[in-house]
Amino acid sequence: MHMTRLIFFIAPLFYLCLLHSGAASGVEIQAFTGVIVLDAEGNQITDGSPSQQVRYEAIFTLAAPGIAIVFGRVTGDGWSENLNPRLRIGFMGTYNVTWESKIPLFARGNAKVDITVYVPFLRQLLTRTAFFTIIPIDADYVGSDSCKTCHSSIYDSWLNTKHATTVGCEACHGPGSAHIATLSPDKIILDSSSDVCKQCHLRNNGGVIEAENGFIVFQQQFNEYTSTRLGKYLQCATCHDPHYSIDLARKQAVKLSCRTCHFLKTIGLGMQFVKCESCHMPPAVKKYASTGIGPYRKGDMASHIWRIKPAAQPPQMFFGPAVVKDAKGPFLTLDFACLSCHNGLDSRLYDFASVQQTSTLVH
Numbered sequence: 001m002h003m004t005r006l007i008f009f010i011a012p013l014f015y016l017c018l019l020h021s022g023a024a025s026g027v028e029i030q031a032f033t034g035v036i037v038l039d040a041e042g043n044q045i046t047d048g049s050p051s052q053q054v055r056y057e058a059i060f061t062l063a064a065p066g067i068a069i070v071f072g073r074v075t076g077d078g079w080s081e082n083l084n085p086r087l088r089i090g091f092m093g094t095y096n097v098t099w100e101s102k103i104p105l106f107a108r109g110n111a112k113v114d115i116t117v118y119v120p121f122l123r124q125l126l127t128r129t130a131f132f133t134i135i136p137i138d139a140d141y142v143g144s145d146s147c148k149t150c151h152s153s154i155y156d157s158w159l160n161t162k163h164a165t166t167v168g169c170e171a172c173h174g175p176g177s178a179h180i181a182t183l184s185p186d187k188i189i190l191d192s193s194s195d196v197c198k199q200c201h202l203r204n205n206g207g208v209i210e211a212e213n214g215f216i217v218f219q220q221q222f223n224e225y226t227s228t229r230l231g232k233y234l235q236c237a238t239c240h241d242p243h244y245s246i247d248l249a250r251k252q253a254v255k256l257s258c259r260t261c262h263f264l265k266t267i268g269l270g271m272q273f274v275k276c277e278s279c280h281m282p283p284a285v286k287k288y289a290s291t292g293i294g295p296y297r298k299g300d301m302a303s304h305i306w307r308i309k310p311a312a313q314p315p316q317m318f319f320g321p322a323v324v325k326d327a328k329g330p331f332l333t334l335d336f337a338c339l340s341c342h343n344g345l346d347s348r349l350y351d352f353a354s355v356q357q358t359s360t361l362v363h
């Protein structure tokens with residue numbers, strides 16, 4: 001990041017020097033050999049499969065010292081991806097610029113990679129294009145029971161999860177018949193990104209966190225977590241191992257604890273034994289039922305918003321049928337964060353004003 005800024009700062013100076021020396025007049029793209037698509041091992045490919053790791057590469061030659069800006073776009077049937085601008089400054093010679101990427105889980109058919117090399121001084125602009133085809137794994141759905149023989153421990157733990165009733169192995173791994181016939185790892189999808197989870201744990205296009213009657217609507221963890229600052233850093237599977245039940249095998253199901261990253265956080269006010277999740281992932285989501293009345297209400301599922309805003313009054317968390325986002329994103333109010341315990345039954349302090357007064361002293 002800093003490096004890029006530095007280069008942008010230096011670039012104009014470099015130009016002035018070139019102008020004075022007269023060398024710049026010669027800058028041009030001598031050859032734009034082309035664009036290629038490579039697999040993870042670096043072999044050139046003309047077809048790939050969903051969720052495969054790929055690299056897009058442009059190769060070109062500068063005829064004299066100069067500056068080139070290289071950028072592009074990948075377009076497929078119903079999806080696209082920007083290849084962000086890269087700067088190359090240097091002497092005459094051959095350059096290659098690469099972008100690491102992953103073919104989306106649901107990509108099908110033909111895709112096109114357009115990459116442009118731009119030499120600003122001469123306003124010279126050259127584009128080359130490569131095509132490749134995305135071939136879905138040719139297989140049939142065979143059911144989770146077929147996976148049991150070889151992956152018995154995963155199967156047994158999966159049986160205990162809430163997924164087991166409706167979400168089989170192949171909902172996340174794609175159809176399995178070809179994998180079973182060949183035992184090849186290439187014939188089954190292994191995708192640790194949130195794209196897999198987004199199939200179900202998403203509402204609308206992900207942009208709005210839907211709300212109803214003062215609760216977050218269930219089954220939209222993707223909407224919640226991608227709108228937080230944390231959401232930029234983590235995928236669902238960074239924290240979750242979806243083969244295990246949170247209720248019955250929490251250690252395996254939640255791979256990464258909050259303390260793994262926030263190892264310096266301390267908790268005061270005599271609540272050292274209170275889990276991070278109790279305040280930061282309170283039951284602000286309602287699926288079936290809520291309990292309590294007025295400010296003491298609890299939903300029945302954990303929220304994925306994490307940030308608590310002590311200054312906000314409870315109604316400020318919602319506006320109409322949506323969760324409010326301020327400049328830092330969405331937030332939880334203290335009624336959810338604190339009053340789920342401090343409700344006058346489980347512990348003391350049972351009004352909003354007193355938890356509000358003490359909330360900034362927790363850490």
Ligand code: HEC
Pocket residue numbers: 142143144146147148149150151169170173175176177179180183184185186188189190
């Ligand atoms: C007959 C035995 C057998 C059956 C049945 C079987 N697998 Fe596998 N599976 C394997 C083996 C062996 C590997 C390890 C392959 C390797 O790493 O070379 C594997 C690897 C995998 C991987 C990891 C792939 C990777 O890229 O590392 C996944 C995911 C997977 N299996 C899912 C499934 C699912 C889902 C089913 C049921 C539809 C299933 N398997 C049925 C034997 C089996």
Ligand code: HEC
Pocket residue numbers: 144147148151154155156158163167168169170171172173190191192193196237242243
């Ligand atoms: C809710 C989605 C989901 C379901 C359902 C699911 N998996 Fe997975 N599976 C994943 C993800 C995500 C990973 C990659 C985990 C990671 O990156 O840590 C994975 C990894 C694997 C692997 C390779 C790594 C390992 O842990 O050995 C195998 C084998 C596998 N799954 C088999 C299965 C089988 C068999 C079932 C059904 C009994 C199943 N999975 C059900 C999402 C799922």
Ligand code: HEC
Pocket residue numbers: 160161162163166167171172196197198199200201218236237240242244245246247253287
């Ligand atoms: C095909 C739909 C589908 C996909 C794909 C899916 N889920 Fe789920 N998931 C569900 C449903 C339905 C439930 C049950 C929800 C409930 O209880 O309200 C669930 C429940 C869960 C639970 C609670 C399970 C328990 O027993 O502790 C976790 C955690 C979870 N999903 C994470 C994930 C992750 C992570 C992924 C991606 C790797 C994923 N899910 C992919 C539909 C899906």
Ligand code: HEC
Pocket residue numbers: 228229230233234238239256257258259260261262276277280281306307308328329
């Ligand atoms: C993989 C590392 C990692 C894990 C695990 C993790 N966090 Fe974070 N957390 C971060 C990073 C990175 C940020 C963003 C820091 C920033 O932008 O200032 C962050 C930010 C936050 C914030 C501030 C959000 C805001 O918008 O002000 C809270 C609150 C938080 N995390 C709580 C938690 C809780 C609770 C857990 C456990 C459920 C957790 N974190 C797990 C890395 C992690």
Ligand code: HEC
Pocket residue numbers: 258259262265266267271274275276277278279280308309310337359360362363
């Ligand atoms: C008793 C409730 C409670 C517990 C337990 C709790 N927090 Fe917090 N946390 C808060 C409140 C309230 C704030 C907001 C404080 C503020 O804005 O002044 C906060 C703020 C944060 C922040 C963002 C502000 C900052 O200081 O950087 C992070 C990150 C965070 N907590 C992480 C954690 C982690 C990790 C744990 C578990 C080790 C944890 N919290 C346990 C109540 C709690």
Ligand code: HEC
Pocket residue numbers: 194197201221222223225234235236237238239240246254277281300301302304
């Ligand atoms: C920072 C780690 C972290 C990330 C990232 C994360 N989760 Fe979670 N998730 C948790 C923890 C911890 C719990 C258990 C909360 C509790 O104690 O009740 C949980 C609970 C859940 C539950 C069960 C909720 C319930 O109350 O039954 C589902 C479903 C779920 N997560 C789905 C997802 C999905 C889908 C994603 C990605 C969009 C995701 N999570 C991202 C940490 C995370």
Ligand code: HEC
Pocket residue numbers: 269270271274275278279334337338339340341342346347348349355356358359360362
């Ligand atoms: C998981 C339940 C739980 C949550 C959530 C929780 N607390 Fe507590 N808190 C307790 C328990 C238990 C005690 C111990 C003494 C008691 O019974 O009041 C305590 C003690 C306190 C005390 C000291 C009270 C005294 O009289 O010594 C303060 C202040 C406090 N909590 C504030 C908060 C605030 C603010 C929040 C939300 C940011 C919060 N708590 C969230 C369970 C919780």
